[in-house]
Amino acid sequence: MIRQTTRGRSMLLVAAILALLLSVGFNFSETGISWFWTATPLIGAGLLVLSGLLGVSYVLLGSRSVRAE
Numbered sequence: 001m002i003r004q005t006t007r008g009r010s011m012l013l014v015a016a017i018l019a020l021l022l023s024v025g026f027n028f029s030e031t032g033i034s035w036f037w038t039a040t041p042l043i044g045a046g047l048l049v050l051s052g053l054l055g056v057s058y059v060l061l062g063s064r065s066v067r068a069e
Helices: 002-023 041-068
Strands: 026-029 032-035
C-alpha cells in the first residue's frame, strides 16, 4: 500500500516539474530569444497554475502518508 502511494506521489512530482518547465520554455532562433507561449499566453499561465496545483497535491499527499504510518 505504501509503495503505491509513493509511486503516485512520484508521478505527481514529475508532472508538476514537467508543467513548470513547459510553462517557462523559450525558443532560440536567429531573430532572438522568445517565450514559447507568446502567441497564446493563457496556455503558459494555465501550465503554471497546473504546476502549482500538482505541487500542492504532492505536498498534501506526503503529509497524509506520514500521518498514516
